[in-house]
Amino acid sequence: MCTGFVFMACSLDGFVARPDHSLDWLMPFNSAHEDHGYDDFISRMDGIVLGRATFEKVLGFGDWPYRLPVMVMSGNLTIDSIPPELRDRVQIGRQSPAGTMATLAEKGWRQVYVDGGRLVRSFLRDGLISEITLTIAPLLIGSGLPLFGHDGDDIILELLDSRTFKSGLVQHHYRLDNASRKED
Template sequence: MAYPAAMPRPPLLVFIACSLDGFIARPDGGLDWLSAADSSGEDFGYDAFMERVDHLLMGRGTFEKVAAFPEWPYRIPVTVLSRTLRDADLPAHLRGRVSLYAGELDDLWPRLSESKGVYVDGGQVIQSCLRAGWIDELTITRLPVLLGQGLPLFGPLAKDVRLRHLHTRSFGKSGAVQSVYGCGPAVPRPDGLSLQ
C-alpha cells in the first residue's frame, strides 16, 4: 500500500552492513562475523548518519539481538514492530526508551510525522518498507567476507526498485566498500514475478 501523499512521512533511511555475498546475519541470526571482518575500529560514517535521524524502527528479531548487547547502543527513541512482544517483556532499563507497535505500518507514519528522519533497521522491516516503496535512502556497507548462507539483506519483490547511485567510498583498513543509493518509486517487473 502506498503512503498517502497528503500526509507527511519522515524520510526513511537504512544504514546496514552485509557480507560480500549479501547476507546480514548467519542462518541463526549470528553477527559474530561483523567484528571478525572489521577489526579496524572505523565507524563507516555511522555517527554522521545518526545525526540525520531522531527515531529508529526495527523488528523483533533485531531488537532481541541488540537488547542482548552489554550496552544499549541508541540514544534516540526506538519503536519495535512486534505483534507478540508486550511492554512487560522489555528489559527494565529500556522501558521508556523503547516502544512497541503491533499495528500496520501505514498507521504508524502519522505518529512519526514530526521526525527529521527514521532509521529503519532489520532485514524483514527493511524488505517490507522496500516492497511498499517507502525507503528513501539505502547506505549499504559490504564487508570483505563470504558467508555462503545466512539471512539475506534483500528478499522477493513484486516490482523492481529503482535506485539512484549517490556515492561510493572504500575504507582502506577494513577493505569495506560503502554505497549510498536514493530510492525511487517501484516499477512493474518485466518477468511478472509476484510475492504470492
C-alpha cells in the same frame, strides 16, 4: 511526512546475519578503527524503527547502544519483553509500515532509521525508504538471513556515492525514487 533511511552491512553474498542471527562475521571489520559514517548518519535521525529479531539481538549486546527513541515492530512482544530500564525509550508498534510512519510523523519524527532485514524489505515494498547506505564486507558466509529478496516489483536506486576502506569494506549510498518502481 516521515521518511525511512537504512544503514546496514551485509556479506558479499548478501547476508546480514548467519542463520542463527549471529553477527560474528562482521566484528573483525568493526575493530578496524575506521569511520564508516554511522555517527553522522544517526545524528540526522529523529528515531529508530527496529524489527523484533533485531531488537532481541541488540538486547544481547549488553549496553543499550541507542540514545534516540526506538519503536520495535512486533505482533507478539509485550511491554514485559522490554527491560524496565528501557521502557521510557522503547515502545512497541503493531501497525503496518505506512501506519507506523504516519504515527511517527504525528509525533514529530521526520527521518527514521529503519533496521532489520525483514522490516527493511517491508518498508521498501511499501515505498517508505528514501535512502540506503549499504556497507559490503569482503567475505562470503554461505548462508544466513538475506537483506534483500524478491518481494515483488523492481526497485530502482540511484547511486549517490561509493567509498572504500582499508579494511576492505565497500560502502554504497543510494537514493530510491519510489515513484519509478517498475510495475509488472
